[in-house]
Structure formats: C-alpha cells, structure tokens
Amino acid sequence: MSEEISVYMFLGFLESGKTKFIQETLEDPRMNGGERSLVLVCEEGEEEYDPHLFKVKDVAIEYIGSERELTAENLSALVQKHGCDRVFVEYNGTWLLQAFFDAMPEDWVINQMMTFFDSATFLNYNRNMRQLVYDKIQLTQMVVFNRFKGEYDKTEFHKVVRAISRRPDIVYEYIGGKAEFDDMEDPLPFDVNAPVIEIEDRDYALFYRDIAEKMQEYIGKTVRFKGMAAVNKKVPAGYIVLGRYIMTCCEADIAYDGFAVRCGKLAEDINTRDWLYVTGKVMYEYNSVYRSKGPVIVAEKIERAQKPEQEVATFY
Numbered sequence: 001m002s003e004e005i006s007v008y009m010f011l012g013f014l015e016s017g018k019t020k021f022i023q024e025t026l027e028d029p030r031m032n033g034g035e036r037s038l039v040l041v042c043e044e045g046e047e048e049y050d051p052h053l054f055k056v057k058d059v060a061i062e063y064i065g066s067e068r069e070l071t072a073e074n075l076s077a078l079v080q081k082h083g084c085d086r087v088f089v090e091y092n093g094t095w096l097l098q099a100f101f102d103a104m105p106e107d108w109v110i111n112q113m114m115t116f117f118d119s120a121t122f123l124n125y126n127r128n129m130r131q132l133v134y135d136k137i138q139l140t141q142m143v144v145f146n147r148f149k150g151e152y153d154k155t156e157f158h159k160v161v162r163a164i165s166r167r168p169d170i171v172y173e174y175i176g177g178k179a180e181f182d183d184m185e186d187p188l189p190f191d192v193n194a195p196v197i198e199i200e201d202r203d204y205a206l207f208y209r210d211i212a213e214k215m216q217e218y219i220g221k222t223v224r225f226k227g228m229a230a231v232n233k234k235v236p237a238g239y240i241v242l243g244r245y246i247m248t249c250c251e252a253d254i255a256y257d258g259f260a261v262r263c264g265k266l267a268e269d270i271n272t273r274d275w276l277y278v279t280g281k282v283m284y285e286y287n288s289v290y291r292s293k294g295p296v297i298v299a300e301k302i303e304r305a306q307k308p309e310q311e312v313a314t315f316y
Contacts, residue, residue, distance in 0.1 A: 017146040017147075038059075041062070087108070114140060145172050154182065224279040228274070230242075259294075283296045
C-alpha cells in the first residue's frame with residue numbers, strides 16, 4: 001500500500017449520473033494501473049454497478065448507509081480490509097461535504113472532485129435546496145449537466161455555477177452522448193489592471209472571492225472599497241479589519257468577511273461598525289487576523305463613508 005490514499009469524489013443528487021460515470025471510469029483500461037480500488041457508495045439509486053464489465057482489476061464495493069457511519073475509524077478499516085490504494089466516493093447528495101471532510105483519515109488526499117446534475121431538475125433544486133447545490137459546487141473542479149436538451153438556456157445554468165465559484169469547468173452532456181464545454185466569458189465588473197481598482201458596493205462579494213482565488217494577480221496593486229470596520233483584541237495594534245457581511249447561498253450562512261488593513265495611528269480613531277472607504281496597496285503577508293498569510297491592505301487613504309443601502313453583499 002502507498003503512504004497516501006488517493007480519493008476521487010463524485011457529487012450530486014440521486015439519479016444525476018454519478019454511478020454511470022464511475023462505472024464507465026472503471027471500464028476504461030487506461031485506469032488499470034495496478035492500484036487496488038475501493039468504491040464507496042453513500043446512496044443507492046436505480047442504477048447498479050456491474051463489476052463484470054470492469055477493466056480495472058481488484059475493485060471492492062462498500063456501502064455507507066448513514067452519516068453516522070462516516071468516521072475516520074470506519075473509513076480506515078475499509079482501506080485495511082481491502083488493501084486499497086485509491087477510493088472512488090459516490091457521495092450522498094443530501095449530506096454536506098463537511099461531514100466527509102471531518103471523517104477523512106489523515107492519509108486520505110482528495111485528487112479530484114466532480115459534480116453531476118440532472119439538467120431537468122437542476123434549476124428547481126437550486127430554488128428549493130440552494131444550500132445543498134452550493135455545497136456540491138463550491139469546491140468542485142468540474143460541473144456536468146447530464147441529459148441536457150437544446151431548448152434549455154445555458155445562461156441560466158452558467159449563472160448559478162459562476163455565482164458560487166469561478167473555478168470549475170462546466171460541461172453540458174446531451175442526450176445521445178454529445179458533450180460541450182461552457183465557453184461563456186465572465187468579465188469582472190471591475191478593472192483589475194486600472195491604476196486604482198474601484199470596487200462598487202454591489203461588487204464586494206465578487207471582489208472578496210476573486211482576491212481569495214487569484215491572490216497573485218492583486219499583490220502590489222491599489223484598491224479602493226467600502227467596508228464596515230471591526231476592531232477587537234484579536235486585531236493587532238495599528239490595524240483594523242474592513243469588510244462586509246456576505247450571503248453565500250442563504251440567510252443561514254451570512255458571515256462577516258474582511259481584510260486586515262494596516263493604517264497605523266489612524267486605527268486609534270476607528271471603532272467597530274464604522275463605515276469607511278479605504279484606498280491602499282494589496283500585500284500578501286502574515287497577520288494574526290488570519291493566523292497565517294493573507295491579503296493585507298496597506299492604507300494610503302481612509303475616508304468616512306455612509307452605510308450602503310444593502311448592508312449584506314451577495315454574488316448576484
């Protein structure tokens with residue numbers, strides 16, 4: 001056995017195409033590199049695996065019937081039982097990903113994550129089960145819309161994914177097997193190459209996410225944005241935190257997300273909940289606010305500001 005167990009996660013709701021994709025993956029002789037594989041099935045749909053068609057040898061299939069069974073002890077025991085080197089996880093669409101992350105043994109490493117949706121039901125799921133849709137898209141590398149039809153408006157599907165993350169590839173797989181990659185461009189509503197990157201109130205959530213995903217593109221650049229100050233014992237002297245409350249998927253997950261701002265003696269006159277404009281240069285350095293390295297705004301100018309009409313920022 002190798003020191004690390006490679007994990008391939010397949011996410012999505014029941015009947016979204018996960019089983020079919022894993023079956024076809026294990027039928028591909030190119031996947032037969034000598035590894036021992038474990039398929040971990042966390043939900044049972046109408047489609048079943050047919051091991052007789054597998055071209056990959058040494059494949060074991062185990063079923064996890066409830067979230068209570070998701071423990072590091074149980075997962076490690078299954079690996080020991082089958083002596084496997086890699087794990088394919090068909091994850092239950094109604095379980096949050098954090099339950100799996102909390103249960104992962106220390107030697108498990110996620111190599112790939114793909115999310116599948118039935119195109120006919122996706123928009124309805126997004127309206128009524130937004131938190132679960134968000135959960136399955138936020139960290140994935142690819143979103144596949146199965147059973148796509150020509151009369152569907154790709155823009156509606158595209159917008160939902162991009163409101164959650166700009167990272168994953170998007171694939172539309174039509175009935176009959178034809179597949180198309182999404183090539184729609186998503187220009188940011190602000191110019192990252194301007195002498196001063198001006199962030200409008202409505203764009204704060206997009207700015208916060210983009211700087212987190214593409215930190216290197218912002219280092220050394222000057223930004224100007226409005227935020228609500230936070231000052232407490234955790235914030236080092238000469239600094240404030242400036243940010244906004246962001247609603248990622250629903251009201252239950254609204255959280256304050258801000259940046260450490262180095263402003264020297266000016267920090268002495270700033271109180272929590274003050275609304276401010278800051279203009280400053282983005283640096284990437286350690287700050288106790290993050291307990292690690294992160295974006296630090298070196299303030300060049302701080303101005304008092306009015307509270308925006310919509311205090312909670314969104315991605316829409």
